[in-house]
Every structure is written in C-alpha cells, then in structure tokens.
Amino acid sequence: MRRGVYLLEEVEFHPMNSRRPLEYLRWLTAYKQEDDRLAEGAHELTEGLSIRSRDIDLVGAFYAVGISGHPQFKVVTLWDCHGGWDGGWRQMLEIYDDVQKNLFLSDIDDLRHGAFSRPLGAAPGSPSIAGLLDEGYAAPLYLFESARVRPGAALDYLAAVREERAPVLAEHGHRLVGAYEVQFCDTEAVTLWGTDIDAHLGLQRARDAALGMDDETEPDHRLLSWRKQAREYLEGDWRETLLSPYPGSKLAPG
Structure with a gap:
C-alpha cells in the first residue's frame, strides 16, 4: 500500500x-x-x-x-x-x-x-480521498487547518489528531477527510474536515460554553483540553478556516 x-x-x-x-x-x-x-x-x-x-x-x-x-x-x-x-x-x-x-x-x-x-x-490512518469518493462522500462545508509544528513533530501531531481530536469532532458533526505531513519541510501539518453550517455553529458554541461564555448550550471541555494538548507539538501559527466546495468539484455535494 x-x-x-x-x-x-x-x-x-x-x-x-x-x-x-x-x-x-x-x-x-x-x-x-x-x-x-x-x-x-x-x-x-x-x-x-x-x-x-x-x-x-x-x-x-x-x-x-x-x-x-x-x-x-x-x-x-x-x-x-x-x-x-x-x-x-x-x-x-x-x-x-x-x-x-x-x-x-x-x-x-x-x-x-x-x-x-x-x-x-x-499520515498513517489518514482517509483515502479516492475511498471517500467511491463511498459518495461530500460535504457542504470543509474546515481547513494549517499547523506550524516543532521540527519533526508533524506525524506525532497528526497521530494525536487522529486518536484524540477526530473522535471528539465526529460527535460534533465533523469528519476527518485528510491528515497530511507537508513534504520538503519538517514544520507543517495540514488537516481537512467535512462538516456543515449547523455542526460548525454547534462546535463554536460548545467551546464558548466550556469557556463560560455561553450558558444556553452544553459545554464540551474536551475542546479546551485538546488545545492544551496540541501545544505540546506546535511551535508557531495554527489556523483553521472554512472552505465552500465549488459545484462540479468531486468533494462537492451533487
């Protein structure tokens, strides 16, 4: 393989x-x-x-x-x-x-x-995009993460994402689409997640509630624990942003 x-x-x-x-x-x-x-x-x-x-x-x-x-x-x-x-x-x-x-x-x-x-x-355990497409998977919204890691820590970080973060995000309607070690450098990792607007909003509110800033929804303190754990691998910028799939591309809903 x-x-x-x-x-x-x-x-x-x-x-x-x-x-x-x-x-x-x-x-x-x-x-x-x-x-x-x-x-x-x-x-x-x-x-x-x-x-x-x-x-x-x-x-x-x-x-x-x-x-x-x-x-x-x-x-x-x-x-x-x-x-x-x-x-x-x-x-x-x-x-x-x-x-x-x-x-x-x-x-x-x-x-x-x-x-x-x-x-x-x-990375080991990363989903195969071809396999997802064979399954017919597509999402209306994607979460794209770029993380600056300590030199050589990309695969360790991605292993932690797969084992610790992915199960939590799955409960909040986010599916791991890809976990990648950026090649020809040793300081960056990329992840891609499929989701939708309601799941995205629910995730933000669960984090706010865990921070004590939203008393109208259920908090998920695991979201805060992950950020602390992630800092063990990070050395620089970490950013998540949203992507909307263009109609006609393979990961866009038909």
Whole structure:
C-alpha cells in the first residue's frame, strides 16, 4: 500500500475582483472533468493548458470563506496524485524536464495574482480521498487547518489528531477527510474536515460554553483540553478556516 500523495494549492486574486475566482473555478473544473475521460496513465503537456492527465485528479476545488480568516479572494484546490510518487507526482515533475513554451498557462493569464502550492504526504490512518469518493462522500462545508509544528513533530501531531481530536469532532458533526505531513519541510501539518453550517455553529458554541461564555448550550471541555494538548507539538501559527466546495468539484455535494 503506497502512501497517498496530494497537492494543496492556495490561489489569490487581486485587486478585489470577485469575477476572477469564479472564472478560474469554472475553467479549472471544466478542464479537469475533460481529463477524467483520459486513459489511466495517459498524459501530455498541451500549450495553454499545462498537463492533461486523469492521474493528477482535482478532488477538491473550494472558494475560501473570507470571514473565517482567509484573504479575500482565495481559491483552495486539492489534487490527488494517483499512484503516489511514481504516478501523478512523477507526471507533474516531467513537465519541468525541459522548460518549453507549452509549460506556461496562457489560458489563465491575468486571472491569478499569486499561488502557493504544498505537496502533502498522507499520515498513517489518514482517509483515502479516492475511498471517500467511491463511498459518495461530500460535504457542504470543509474546515481547513494549517499547523506550524516543532521540527519533526508533524506525524506525532497528526497521530494525536487522529486518536484524540477526530473522535471528539465526529460527535460534533465533523469528519476527518485528510491528515497530511507537508513534504520538503519538517514544520507543517495540514488537516481537512467535512462538516456543515449547523455542526460548525454547534462546535463554536460548545467551546464558548466550556469557556463560560455561553450558558444556553452544553459545554464540551474536551475542546479546551485538546488545545492544551496540541501545544505540546506546535511551535508557531495554527489556523483553521472554512472552505465552500465549488459545484462540479468531486468533494462537492451533487
């Protein structure tokens, strides 16, 4: 069983033009839906569109909910490299083997202001995105966490997330979709959770109640205990923000 390899990309759009992220999401999802019809392993570099391959699978395309802490406007995408390092990841690397003019994405010039990509390795026990899709799983809202951990502590942190945090969040309507060690660095971990608005609001209120700031709902003190436990692994910023799946992407409800 090979380790799952994924790519997470955060794309920003400036100046404040709300049509640009929509144009990008429309273009990207339509382009990758065409790729789903390709044969397994078939891939090519095409001018203006970059690589065409079903093994570099756009499993999630999300519009970032700016009120939860993202810069406005932002798109987050999650790609599954089928076959791991020797599969979709290798195909992505091959486009840099000789920097030719068809490497450059002319079809989306001037849409994106900037993009930040992170290669992810699935931690032990992380759900398989392909398995979730086979199950038909999709959520109307996702919780995206990036955590700056002590050097070398990413897998330990993610093990604690799986064993301690995931069961608690499951009781509050959050399902662990992915737990990832960011590759080519040793100081960052990423988690992704599926949820909905009611579960999100209930979780916030349960934490407020545990802090003594909401006497109209049931407190869950385990939420506070987790934050103390998490600090054993963290060394810098920790942030959770919300993502709304774009219709037509695989992790969006049909």
